[in-house]
Amino acid sequence: MAQDGRSATEPYRVRVGGTWYWVDPGVPPAGIEPGDTVLIYPVAGEPALALLQSPLGTSEIVFASLEGDGFRLAAADIAALHLAAVDEVQ
Helix, strand or coil: CCCCCCCCCCCEEEEECCEEEEEECCCCHHHCCCCCEEEEEECCCCCEEEEECCCCCCCEEEEEECCCCEEEEEHHHEEEEEEEEECCCC
């Protein structure tokens, strides 16, 4: 991901591996649910695309990488969380 979209206000595209994704920063947290694909912008470090595994609004959020490996992040360590979906046209 060449550009940091954590402060984006309009939908944008990212390429992860060989797949393009549409990312929508305008979806509020209440509209993001377990099972959704999200782009995580941590307070420190590189963004990551993952599957949300637990509800938002807790102190620790559970994710799974695209390869299926589970991981947890403290909500305080996440600067932005944007809803993402595969770009079916690409």
